[in-house]
Amino acid sequence: MSFLQNDVPLSWYLLLSAALFALGIVGFLIKRNLITVFMSIELMLNAVNLSFVTFACQWNAVKGQIFVFFVMMVAAAEAAVGLAIIIAVFRARATLAADRIDLMKL
Amino acid sequence: MHLILFVVFAGFCLAGAINLLLQSHPINSAVSLIVVMTSLAVLYLLLGAEFLAAAQIIVYAGAVMVLFTFVVMLLNAGREERTLGGRAALPIGFPAVVAILAVLATVILRAQGLGVAHLGQGLTNAPDKSNLVVLSQVLFHELLLPFEVTSVLILIAILGAVALARRDGDERTAAK
Numbered sequence: 001m002s003f004l005q006n007d008v009p010l011s012w013y014l015l016l017s018a019a020l021f022a023l024g025i026v027g028f029l030i031k032r033n034l035i036t037v038f039m040s041i042e043l044m045l046n047a048v049n050l051s052f053v054t055f056a057c058q059w060n061a062v063k064g065q066i067f068v069f070f071v072m073m074v075a076a077a078e079a080a081v082g083l084a085i086i087i088a089v090f091r092a093r094a095t096l097a098a099d100r101i102d103l104m105k106l
Numbered sequence: 107m108h109l110i111l112f113v114v115f116a117g118f119c120l121a122g123a124i125n126l127l128l129q130s131h132p133i134n135s136a137v138s139l140i141v142v143m144t145s146l147a148v149l150y151l152l153l154g155a156e157f158l159a160a161a162q163i164i165v166y167a168g169a170v171m172v173l174f175t176f177v178v179m180l181l182n183a184g185r186e187e188r189t190l191g192g193r194a195a196l197p198i199g200f201p202a203v204v205a206i207l208a209v210l211a212t213v214i215l216r217a218q219g220l221g222v223a224h225l226g227q228g229l230t231n232a233p234d235k236s237n238l239v240v241l242s243q244v245l246f247h248e249l250l251l252p253f254e255v256t257s258v259l260i261l262i263a264i265l266g267a268v269a270l271a272r273r274d275g276d277e278r279t280a281a282k
Contacts, residue, residue, distance in 0.1 A: 007222040008112045011214050013149065016116045018210035020142070022203050023123040029199045035132045035178055039139050042170065043123060046146055049162075057153045058221055062240050065155050066249060069241075072158075072165050073256045077263030079170045083177045084270035090181050091273070 013054040020047035034086050034096045038079075045075050108223070111152055118145040130185045132178045136171060143167040153223055156237045 024047060027040030049068045056064025086096070093101055122141035129135045147162040214220075245253060 006108050007224055008108050008152070009222050010220045011217065012112065012116070013153065013223070014214040014220075015211060016119060016149075018207060018214065019120060020123055021210075022207040023120075023127065025203045025206065026200070027123075027127050029203070030127065031135075033132050033183065035174065035181075035183060036126075036135050039126065039132075039135055039174065042166075043126065043139065043142065046143060046166070049158075050146055050149060053150050053153050053155050053158060054223075056155065057223055062237075062244050063249075065158055065237075065241055066245050068155075068158055069161065069245070070252065070256060072161055073260065076165055076170055077260050079173055080263050080267040081270070083173055084267035086177060087181065087271045096181060096183050 010054050010058050014051055017047045017051040017054065020044075020050065032098050034089065034098055034101070035083075037098060038082055038086065042075065042079070045071065108152060111148065115145040115148045115152075118142075119149070132183045133175065136174050136178060139174070140167050140171050143171065154237060157241055 021044050024040045024044035027043065028037055031037050031040060049071055052064050052068045052071070056062065056068075089101060090096060095101065119142050122138045122145065125138040126135045126142070129138060143162060143166045147159040147167065150156075150159040150162060
């Protein structure tokens with residue numbers, strides 16, 4: 001048994017990654033604050049990163065880890081631009097509630 | 107040891123993510139997200155990705171989350187009102203989330219040939235080299251061009267963030 005040798009099956013890491021991704025989707029759906037919605041997106045990115053690292057461990061492929069490195073850099077750029085957009089929206093509408101930002105709604 | 111560390115920090119991850127959903131104030135959600143990201147760094151360490159664990163702490167738990175907390179404090183974001191999603195979220199969204207999770211879990215659990223993670227093993231095709239050496243050899247030889255292009259992306263992101271967040275009034279005074 002692998003449990004007795006204290007090794008963790010990689011499928012557990014993948015299950016954790018799937019659970020975190022699902023929680024990110026739920027947060028994206030139920031949160032009404034723009035900043036918290038954005039945090040849920042970051043949570044989903046982190047969940048995908050975890051599965052990348054897990055598969056890098058599975059296939060002994062260092063490129064999986066490098067891909068995570070690139071995802072981190074793009075996520076940092078995305079956070080800077082996204083938060084700037086949120087600040088601009090807050091200046092224009094004086095609210096962060098996603099329900100009240102409905103200029104493009106039919 | 108590996109099992110204990112995995113269970114503890116996976117528990118931290120899930121607890122932080124659930125707490126992110128339950129808290130109504132954004133600053134509490136931000137702190138929960140920091141807990142999730144720091145626990146993920148420990149899990150990267152368990153999987154033999156030392157460099158990514160450090161980068162996760164510095165870039166995500168450090169830089170990105172400091173940006174988030176700064177914006178939360180700058181905009182003085184208060185408690186959000188709960189409406190539990192839009193009209194489409196309840197009948198379509200949540201069954202879709204459950205379906206996605208079920209499909210993912212089924213695929214993962216039925217996958218053949220998934221190995222186990224040994225503590226301190228890392229990538230076994232170069233056992234005498236550290237993770238950082240292997241990673242940088244690929245990053246700076248084979249993937250040098252994408253790496254350099256990313257620096258241009260970061261520069262554009264900085265300029266875009268400054269241009270977006272600047273007030274219009276400052277622009278007019280600068281034009282004069």
